[in-house]
Amino acid sequence: MNYSVATPEIFLLAATCGLLLLDLFLEKSNRFVTYVMAQVVLISTILLIVTRLSEPNSEAFNGMFVADQMASLLKISVLVIIMGVFVYSRDYLGKRSMFKGEFYTLGLFATLGMLIMISANTMLVIYLGLELMSLALYALVAFRRDDGRASEAAMKYFVLGAIASGLLLYGMSILYGLSGSIDLHGVATYVANENVMQNVVLLFGLTFIIAGLGFKFGAVPFHMWVPDVYQGAPTAVTMLIGTAPKLAVFAITIRLLVEGMEFGAAGWQQMLILLAVLSLIVGNIVAIAQTNIKRMLAYSTISHMGFILMGILSANEQGYSAAMFYAITYAITSLGGFAIIILLSREGFEAEELTDLKGLNDRHPWYAFMMLLFMFAMAGIPPLVGFYAKLAVLQAVLEANLLWLAIVAVVMSVIGAFYYLRAVKYMYFDKAKDEAPLEAHLGFTSLLSINGLLMLALGIFPGLLMGVCVEAVRMSLAT
Amino acid sequence: MDNWALLSLLIWLPIVGGIAVLMAGDHWCRPMALVVSIVTFVVSLPLWIGFDAATAAMQFEEKRLWIQTFGIHYHLGIDGLSMPLILLNTFITMIIVIAGWEVIQKKPAQYMAAFLIMEGIINGVFAAQDAMLFYVFFEAMLIPMFIVIGVWGGANRVYATIKFFLYTFLGSVFMLISLIYLYNQGGSFAITDMHHMKIGMTAQILIFLSFLLAFGVKVPMWPVHTWLPDAHVEAPTGGSIILAAIMLKIGGYGFLRFSLPIVPDASEELTWLIMLMSLTAIVYIGFIALVQQDMKKLVAYSSIAHMGFVTMGFFLMFAIHKNTGSYDGSVLAMQGGMVQMVSHGFISGAMFLSIGVLYDRMHTREISAYGGVANRMPIFAGFFVLFAMANSGLPGTSGFVGEFMVILASFKASFWIAFLAATTLIVGAAYSLWLVKRTIFGGVANDEVALLQDVNKREFFMLAVLAFFVLLLGLWPDPLTHVMGVSIEHLINHASQSKLPN
Numbered sequence: 007m008n009y010s011v012a013t014p015e016i017f018l019l020a021a022t023c024g025l026l027l028l029d030l031f032l033e034k035s036n037r038f039v040t041y042v043m044a045q046v047v048l049i050s051t052i053l054l055i056v057t058r059l060s061e062p063n064s065e066a067f068n069g070m071f072v073a074d075q076m077a078s079l080l081k082i083s084v085l086v087i088i089m090g091v092f093v094y095s096r097d098y099l100g101k102r103s104m105f106k107g108e109f110y111t112l113g114l115f116a117t118l119g120m121l122i123m124i125s126a127n128t129m130l131v132i133y134l135g136l137e138l139m140s141l142a143l144y145a146l147v148a149f150r151r152d153d154g155r156a157s158e159a160a161m162k163y164f165v166l167g168a169i170a171s172g173l174l175l176y177g178m179s180i181l182y183g184l185s186g187s188i189d190l191h192g193v194a195t196y197v198a199n200e201n202v203m204q205n206v207v208l209l210f211g212l213t214f215i216i217a218g219l220g221f222k223f224g225a226v227p228f229h230m231w232v233p234d235v236y237q238g239a240p241t242a243v244t245m246l247i248g249t250a251p252k253l254a255v256f257a258i259t260i261r262l263l264v265e266g267m268e269f270g271a272a273g274w275q276q277m278l279i280l281l282a283v284l285s286l287i288v289g290n291i292v293a294i295a296q297t298n299i300k301r302m303l304a305y306s307t308i309s310h311m312g313f314i315l316m317g318i319l320s321a322n323e324q325g326y327s328a329a330m331f332y333a334i335t336y337a338i339t340s341l342g343g344f345a346i347i348i349l350l351s352r353e354g355f356e357a358e359e360l361t362d363l364k365g366l367n368d369r370h371p372w373y374a375f376m377m378l379l380f381m382f383a384m385a386g387i388p389p390l391v392g393f394y395a396k397l398a399v400l401q402a403v404l405e406a407n408l409l410w411l412a413i414v415a416v417v418m419s420v421i422g423a424f425y426y427l428r429a430v431k432y433m434y435f436d437k438a439k440d441e442a443p444l445e446a447h448l449g450f451t452s453l454l455s456i457n458g459l460l461m462l463a464l465g466i467f468p469g470l471l472m473g474v475c476v477e478a479v480r481m482s483l484a485t
Numbered sequence: 486m487d488n489w490a491l492l493s494l495l496i497w498l499p500i501v502g503g504i505a506v507l508m509a510g511d512h513w514c515r516p517m518a519l520v521v522s523i524v525t526f527v528v529s530l531p532l533w534i535g536f537d538a539a540t541a542a543m544q545f546e547e548k549r550l551w552i553q554t555f556g557i558h559y560h561l562g563i564d565g566l567s568m569p570l571i572l573l574n575t576f577i578t579m580i581i582v583i584a585g586w587e588v589i590q591k592k593p594a595q596y597m598a599a600f601l602i603m604e605g606i607i608n609g610v611f612a613a614q615d616a617m618l619f620y621v622f623f624e625a626m627l628i629p630m631f632i633v634i635g636v637w638g639g640a641n642r643v644y645a646t647i648k649f650f651l652y653t654f655l656g657s658v659f660m661l662i663s664l665i666y667l668y669n670q671g672g673s674f675a676i677t678d679m680h681h682m683k684i685g686m687t688a689q690i691l692i693f694l695s696f697l698l699a700f701g702v703k704v705p706m707w708p709v710h711t712w713l714p715d716a717h718v719e720a721p722t723g724g725s726i727i728l729a730a731i732m733l734k735i736g737g738y739g740f741l742r743f744s745l746p747i748v749p750d751a752s753e754e755l756t757w758l759i760m761l762m763s764l765t766a767i768v769y770i771g772f773i774a775l776v777q778q779d780m781k782k783l784v785a786y787s788s789i790a791h792m793g794f795v796t797m798g799f800f801l802m803f804a805i806h807k808n809t810g811s812y813d814g815s816v817l818a819m820q821g822g823m824v825q826m827v828s829h830g831f832i833s834g835a836m837f838l839s840i841g842v843l844y845d846r847m848h849t850r851e852i853s854a855y856g857g858v859a860n861r862m863p864i865f866a867g868f869f870v871l872f873a874m875a876n877s878g879l880p881g882t883s884g885f886v887g888e889f890m891v892i893l894a895s896f897k898a899s900f901w902i903a904f905l906a907a908t909t910l911i912v913g914a915a916y917s918l919w920l921v922k923r924t925i926f927g928g929v930a931n932d933e934v935a936l937l938q939d940v941n942k943r944e945f946f947m948l949a950v951l952a953f954f955v956l957l958l959g960l961w962p963d964p965l966t967h968v969m970g971v972s973i974e975h976l977i978n979h980a981s982q983s984k985l986p987n
Binding site for chain 1: 621625
């Protein structure tokens with residue numbers, strides 16, 4: 007058996023277990039070692055993936071596991087983002103007595119779950135990866151046991167997440183019953199010979215799968231958990247939930263819908279259109295009414311998921327690569343946005359309200375400028391990267407002859423621009439109500455600067471990453 | 486043609502300079518900003534000197550692949566339509582830097598940097614020959630402008646700046662869809678490729694409407710003009726100047742670069758709509774200007790009326806063709822529109838600058854707070870009267886040339902269009918001169934006016950330079966019409982051919 011295909015995941019698993027043990031023997035004052043080791047593990051995993059980049063698409067474990075270009079790109083993105091999350095969250099955790107080894111081991115297990123989701127090639131492995139990720143995330147949300155709101159959020163997240171997993175699993179079992187295979191290739195062969203619109207059972211299974219995926223994306227009408235969990239979870243955990251998992255969910259969506267059921271596109275396209283349109287409308291309009299910045303970002307995420315779904319539902323290669331570009335750049339943007347919230351918080355004070363942004367330009371012009379970049383990137387204003395993501399998605403949608411959908415999307419983007427502008431307004435036009443100095447360690451500030459300038463750099467030279475996404479999708483779907 | 490990447494320099498020099506000014510901090514920002522803006526202006530002069538007026542082809546071209554996935558090129562070039570506007574931009578930015586010298590005390594480095602970055606972006610708009618590159622610059626411009634109005638603006642600045650941003654953003658997103666549609670059909674974002682595409686009538690109409698929305702909001706045309714008075718009133722003097730002098734021109738330029746050559750059949754079909762909107766702007770908005778109590782609002786409305794001449798001049802060719810069966814006279818109309826754009830850049834800039842001079846002393850823009858300013862500020866009064874005359878289209882000033890050309894050409898289209906357009910000579914004179922009468926002349930109205938000091942050297946210099954150009958262009962417009970002549974003929978020739986697929 008060809009274990010080498012899965013070296014990065016195997017390494018990550020072993021190293022995380024090792025870290026768990028190591029942490030037991032560390033003094034509380036040496037917790038920093040756990041943090042450093044976690045970063046080392048992530049870097050090593052990235053290196054392991056990078057060394058395999060040039061190899062052709064290959065499968066392992068009887069075709070249950072696949073390593074292709076798309077997987078490599080998404081995995082590297084996930085790992086880099088998790089590294090960023092760890093850097094940003096270090097001081098935040100330290101000041102709230104959450105700087106514990108478990109945060110890192112749980113985070114790494116969640117990461118492992120994401121990597122498995124990304125490389126999953128059968129429905130069973132998809133489910134296993136998803137559960138590994140979700141369980142670790144549930145625990146992370148409840149990481150502050152004594153915080154009532156966090157516990158409530160964790161409970162909500164757990165119950166709704168379990169329902170979502172159940173729906174997904176039910177849909178998968180129907181597919182298995184029809185096709186007699188848990189393998190996506192087997193499903194693909196079955197679907198290719200069926201007329202999806204006539205086959206009620208298949209359509210039934212598909213509906214459950216879409217509902218499950220919709221939950222995990224946080225697409226309307228399966229979005230109820232998103233704002234509550236974003237708000238209730240400690241900001242460091244919100245940052246984790248709001249970034250990397252979206253990439254993993256994107257990956258399983260592509261695996262299930264495109265690799266498994268591309269011939270059923272007529273069926274899932276319509277369902278996704280509904281989800282996308284509702285997400286765009288609800289996400290953008292409800293975000294306007296929010297005063298809590300984390301809830302606002304939650305609804306903004308929902309609307310961005312609408313855009314990612316629009317890319318997927320175009321059902322053409324441009325669309326898949328556009329959605330992938332969108333997911334990656336959105337995750338980076340959102341990472342920066344949460345970093346600013348963490349920055350504004352300090353010991354005994356949680357930045358929660360939009361008004362906490364007031365006068366940031368007076369307090370610290372550079373951070374304000376970074377937040378400006380994140381906000382305009384999310385709003386999709388050129389020359390920031392969010393614009394090219396939207397451009398690519400719109401191009402794919404028009405290619406699929408869905409003009410009305412493109413119009414809905416741009417009108418909603420204009421409505422959405424309002425609440426991003428409001429954040430900028432607080433930072434630049436209003437006087438500060440809170441003059442406390444903003445403190446952060448050097449790693450935090452330099453990463454934040456890189457993160458913000460990346461918005462600009464990717465916006466001025468979007469061609470490279472876009473080209474990589476196109477290539478990855480093309481090579482992965484070619485097999 | 487010599488090519489030193491002059492256009493790239495014109496885009497990136499002010500942007501990099503702006504960032505340097507930001508880094509330099511509040512103490513050194515003013516001289517640095519001045520140096521950057523002067524250097525940029527000097528760099529833009531070779532465009533004029535080295536310009537070949539005998540060809541309509543793109544000059545000073547630069548082309549590099551930018552985004553491979555969509556075949557988007559970093560493609561710059563100018564012709565007779567864009568060259569004067571770039572020069573206008575680099576010139577006006579200098580004035581803005583000088584105008585903000587003492588006036589801006591709050592975060593001057595950020596102020597100067599915002600205008601320099603904006604200068605670079607606007608140069609990019611005029612130089613872009615790739616539709617997506619154009620769009621990127623077109624939108625990017627909103628960010629610094631949003632900040633400028635919001636940070637240095639008046640009391641109601643937040644409302645004004647968000648309205649400005651959302652209005653223009655809404656206008657342009659539909660253009661984005663049209664551009665992507667054109668790309669999907671023709672496989673290229675190059676503007677010249679779009680010029681040669683065959684497009685069916687329904688698509689043309691939709692594309693035309695989306696362009697109309699994008700550029701019409703920018704111009705702004707009635708009835709999507711309502712953001713402009715708000716933005717102007719709340720913006721700081723520099724913001725008002727760049728809005729009126731440059732940003733509005735981008736809308737007019739967009740019609741020439743996109744609407745007319747890409748969708749000529751739809752343009753012909755919907756010329757009545759443009760004529761209706763333009764004439765409403767000229768007549769109705771002119772009357773609205775008459776009743777304003779706020780000086781800036783008055784000039785803002787007069788800007789809308791003047792821009793009505795621009796859009797009318799650009800689309801008269803179809804009306805003339807319909808009436809006479811030939812395109813004779815179209816060149817005159819379009820040249821009139823272009824001259825009007827450049828001239829309005831100087832005049833409106835000068836008007837807002839003059840109002841800024843008064844506002845810095847009195848901190849009010851209410852017309853009723855003034856009266857008899859001439860007694861205390863004779864030099865300023867001289868300039869103000871000159872600019873107001875130019876604003877009302879007095880022969881000998883640049884304001885006359887453009888309007889006269891358009892009115893003259895419009896006689897070929899229809900007597901009534903010409904008649905309605907010509908009412909501006911009365912209405913325009915009415916609101917401009919009445920403004921002068923109420924503020925400048927008469928006895929000293931109150932104690933505050935009695936304490937006014939006349940213009941200082943800095944203000945005198947700016948007003949004198951602007952006055953010079955207003956008169957120069959009024960007496961000798963030939964250099965301007967000369968450089969754009971061939972490009973306009975080429976454009977009319979192109980737009981007069983149907984692009985419907987057979």
